[in-house]
Amino acid sequence: MKRSLLLGIGLVITGLYLFPLYWMYVSALKSSQDLFAYPPHFLPHHIVWTVGQVFVQHEMATYLTNSFLIAGGVTVICVVLGTGCARVLARYRNRWVDVALFAVLMTQVLPSSLMVMPLFVGFSEAGLLRTPRLAVILAQVAKVLPFYIVLTRASLSQIPAELELAAMVDGASRIGAFFRIILPLARNGILVTGILVFLQSFGEYVYARSMISQDDLQTATVGLSAFLGPNTSDWNGMMTYSAIYVTPILIVFVLLQRRIVSGLTAGALK
Amino acid sequence: MSRLKCLSAGLVCAVALGLTGAPRADAAHITLNVWTIDLESQYMFPLAKQFEALHPDITVHVKHVQFQDINNDLARASITGDVPDISYIDNPYIDLFGSRGLLLDLAPMIAQSKMIDLSKFYPGPLAAVKYGDKIYGIPRGANTLALYYNADKFKAAGLDPNKPPRTWAELYADAKTLTDPAKHVYGLAFSAVASEEGTFQFLPWIQMAGGDYNRLNTPNDVEALQFWQKLIDEKLASPDTLVRSQYDSTATFNAGDAAMAISGPWELPRMAKDAKFDYRVALLPTMTAGSAHVSALGEGDNVILAKSQHPKEAFELLEFLNSKMPSVWNDWGFLPVEQVTVDHPNWPADYALFLQALQTARVRGPSPHWADISQAIQTAVQAALTHQATAAQALATAQQSVDATVNQ
Amino acid sequence: MTRMIARFRDGSSFDLTLVALALAYLFVFAALPMLYTVVMSVQKIDMFTLGTLARPFVGLRNYAHVLAMPVAWRVATNTAIFVVLSVVLQLVIGLVLAIYFRQDFPGASTLRGLFLAGWVMPALVVGAIWRWLLAGDFGVVNFLLGSLGLIKGHIFWISDPHVALYSLIIANVWLGIPFNMLLLSVGLAAIPADVYEAASLDGASAIQRFLFVTLPMMRATLGAVLSLSIIFTMQQYDLVAALTQGGPSNASNVAQYWSWQLSFETYDIAGGSVVAVVMILVVILVAILYVRSTRLEQQA
Known part of the structure; x- marks a missing residue:
């Protein structure tokens, strides 16, 4: 009895929280008269299916591919660079580790919107703007790397240093121990944090907007911002675009959510 | 100062290169890069195709840039040196780019041109591209503001649909009669949004009151702003007027949620589709009966960047675009910027009215500091409409910042 | 040479290299970009002179x-309200939800997982939807x-x-709840069950258990969540751009957006850099206070 009551309340809370998403989907299916009706209709009167049209007209295939490439690149670099650093910072507890962590976090004070100008000038001098997607990847890695390090460090610190020492006693080198002992144990945590980094980068906007000038290299968020311009009250189109954009993310997410939640909590549970 | 000299020297060079048609191998294929705010099906895209057909040795690469991003993108491009040959620039910003030496002075080429005759241009659009004796662009068309009204709602409210409001007092009275909170209908829709659009909508009111962007705080100017305050305070216009663009505001008119709307001719195609009622257009009401009518000058100009490698071909494209002036109204919804004969204009009554409004349309600025000036004006409007300040205080503050900017 | 490699493989050099990279x-x-921002804040510079490197030094004039x-002043107050309220509400709601979904009922972890949907949404999209x-x-x-009778009119x-x-x-x-909830769930899960049992045996009520067991044991987690939330909130630019653009009349303008407006709407890069530098200084100050306060706590 108590458990079904808890479930009931839980469902209501979750429903309330997810209402904006529901509203996005409903609005994507409404006609323009339906959209501005007051009182609003909670189910569309006539379903207007513009998904194909929006997808093609707004060249979403290209945009989504670019977003995917950029997010993928960011994730790879982040995992390669960040995992070792996170391990070391998790392994030692001293003042220098605190200083390093503090420094890492401090690089995150300014939002992308303010970092973009100096980066733009620097990249322009270095000729990186000729490969604009790479430029966005490099800039975005700096944005998510600290986040990756902090979260991965938390799950890596659950692995006792003794394991590593034991491996080294058995003749493995430090590097060998890292690759053969630590990484397999931390696989889940790294995977999960990697996914989060990927998703964050999939929604990146400011760097892509400023550094990519060719339309066919542009990302999906920038495509969405076309709807936010002055001559747009195309709410239906905007909601349809948003729905197309986030649905794959949501599906991947719902499929993986058990793994993600356990991945982040696993370390702590052991 | 020396930098300025340097820039102007560069400019002279660029012009000279342009005139001699400089290093251009005869068989070489030329690519012109063009930035525009148009969407794929509009103005620059199809016209560039036509131009290519006439000039097989020239490829025109057209790129769409959002209206609100184009100034930034041009500035950024000028840092990297990756500028287009031709770009769209909004009227009041010509001076900003011109004063930085980023634009090519077209005056020498126009003097030689058989196709462009400046004496035929209307004064408003011409003023926008003039910078001293230099000409920094060719207006591609114009738009301006007028008052749309829902004649059916006029009749229903007992007003004469043949007598739209002609003064501010009449506008207020009609808006009051037409407002119906029970049915979610506002008397008037306009835009006081904190962007260039807000300045565009507000400036004509100041100008009708006798002021301008650099004379903002006379008692008449204050009255203009107080008039807007009254419309919002008494809910004759939606409080969301402060955050809605012109297009969004007019959408509420089209949906029947506002009885009148202030906007431009670009609305006509959508209105023909969405507005299921008898709508008409009238001139903006004047401050008092018989006082001056002023409207705003909108749309922008095609400019050639000073760094363009192909100024001669770029100018040929501008000439070609200019030759399409007689059809800009029917094809793209722009008002022509010079005296041309328009055969069978679409929506002839509305066309005539907007063309009449255009005759008294004034360019915003022009000033190399327009971005700051425009922001000072938007801030004043928003501060007064939200009662963060009285109309008089808000405009006095704006005047101070404008003075500081202009004299800096 | 081989000795160096050996040291690299087995000694602390390997660790150092990993961190150094x-x-x-x-x-x-x-x-470097942040340092560049500091430099720009004391120069006479705007959007169009960005390309040239020789720019006049003007000292603190931009700051004045x-x-x-x-x-x-308005922006400063707004930013303070925005950050404090956002962080506190995210933390409180996140904690309540984490505790709620920790209870034993069918579907609890699935429902908790659904909340994460809010986290994976791009802020720009979230702004548009709101x-x-x-x-x-x-x-x-x-x-x-x-319709619930909570408000009259609109x-x-x-x-x-x-x-x-x-x-x-x-x-x-809304955007921040999932992150808070998830990390706090992790923290909650780390508290051994026998601590609660012991507290219950000693006759502690649910509220007492929360105050005297849960909160103290969560201190490290709370600190981490808090600092990350503050950083995320101070970085929130996309949402402001999509939702209010700082308006009306700067009523919702916050430092990170204002700085962007100065740089990119009025081309005053120097002014934008000044705001950015002030933001950096404030965060460093808060961080130092935080570190010192935890030190004092440990000593006491």
Whole structure:
């Protein structure tokens, strides 16, 4: 009895929280008269299916591919660079580790919107703007790397240093121990944090907007911002675009959510 | 100062290169890069195709840039040196780019041109591209503001649909009669949004009151702003007027949620589709009966960047675009910027009215500091409409910042 | 040479290299741009002179200019309200939800997982959706509140200067809840069950258990969540751009957006850099206070 009551309340809370998403989907299916009706209709009167049209007209295939490439690149670099650093910072507890962590976090004070100008000038001098997607990847890695390090460090610190020492006693080198002992144990945590980094980068906007000038290299968020311009009250189109954009993310997410939640909590549970 | 000299020297060079048609191998294929705010099906895209057909040795690469991003993108491009040959620039910003030496002075080429005759241009659009004796662009068309009204709602409210409001007092009275909170209908829709659009909508009111962007705080100017305050305070216009663009505001008119709307001719195609009622257009009401009518000058100009490698071909494209002036109204919804004969204009009554409004349309600025000036004006409007300040205080503050900017 | 390699493989050099690589990356792509921002804040510079490197040094004149602007004070207060309220609400709601979904009922972890949907949404999209939900004349939030009898008439969420900042906070809290909830769930799970049992045996009530067991044991987690939330909130630019654009009349303008406006709307890069530098200083100050306070706690 108590458990079904808890479930009931839980469902209501979750429903309330997810209402904006529901509203996005409903609005994507409404006609323009339906959209501005007051009182609003909670189910569309006539379903207007513009998904194909929006997808093609707004060249979403290209945009989504670019977003995917950029997010993928960011994730790879982040995992390669960040995992070792996170391990070391998790392994030692001293003042220098605190200083390093503090420094890492401090690089995150300014939002992308303010970092973009100096980066733009620097990249322009270095000729990186000729490969604009790479430029966005490099800039975005700096944005998510600290986040990756902090979260991965938390799950890596659950692995006792003794394991590593034991491996080294058995003749493995430090590097060998890292690759053969630590990484397999931390696989889940790294995977999960990697996914989060990927998703964050999939929604990146400011760097892509400023550094990519060719339309066919542009990302999906920038495509969405076309709807936010002055001559747009195309709410239906905007909601349809948003729905197309986030649905794959949501599906991947719902499929993986058990793994993600356990991945982040696993370390702590052991 | 020396930098300025340097820039102007560069400019002279660029012009000279342009005139001699400089290093251009005869068989070489030329690519012109063009930035525009148009969407794929509009103005620059199809016209560039036509131009290519006439000039097989020239490829025109057209790129769409959002209206609100184009100034930034041009500035950024000028840092990297990756500028287009031709770009769209909004009227009041010509001076900003011109004063930085980023634009090519077209005056020498126009003097030689058989196709462009400046004496035929209307004064408003011409003023926008003039910078001293230099000409920094060719207006591609114009738009301006007028008052749309829902004649059916006029009749229903007992007003004469043949007598739209002609003064501010009449506008207020009609808006009051037409407002119906029970049915979610506002008397008037306009835009006081904190962007260039807000300045565009507000400036004509100041100008009708006798002021301008650099004379903002006379008692008449204050009255203009107080008039807007009254419309919002008494809910004759939606409080969301402060955050809605012109297009969004007019959408509420089209949906029947506002009885009148202030906007431009670009609305006509959508209105023909969405507005299921008898709508008409009238001139903006004047401050008092018989006082001056002023409207705003909108749309922008095609400019050639000073760094363009192909100024001669770029100018040929501008000439070609200019030759399409007689059809800009029917094809793209722009008002022509010079005296041309328009055969069978679409929506002839509305066309005539907007063309009449255009005759008294004034360019915003022009000033190399327009971005700051425009922001000072938007801030004043928003501060007064939200009662963060009285109309008089808000405009006095704006005047101070404008003075500081202009004299800096 | 082989000795060096051996040291690299087995000694602390390997560790140092791993850390140095990441730190070097961050130095080049994050610290240098920040230093450049500091340099720009004391130069005479705007969008168009960005390309040339020889720019006149003007000392603190840019600072005097920006801080004397009438909106500066407004933006500072707004930013404080935005950050404090966002962080506190995210933390409280996140904690409540984490505790709620920790209880034993069918589907608890699945429902908790669904909350994460909010986290994976791009802020730009979230801003667009909330702008639509909160529309004054035809928004669904006004309708729902009206039908529940909670409000009379309409609230103009985006255009009422007394409300706009709070609309921004609502949307930002919505975005931040999942992150808080998840990390706090992790922290909660780390508390051994026998500690609770012991407390129960000693006759502690649920509230006492929360105050004297849960909270103290969560201190490290709370600290981490808090500092990350503050950073995320101070970085929130996309949401402001999509939802209120700082308006009306700067009523919802916050430092990170204002700085962008100065740099990119009025091309005053120097002014924008000044705001950015002030933001850095404030965060460093807060961080130092935080570190010192935890030190004192440990000593006491």
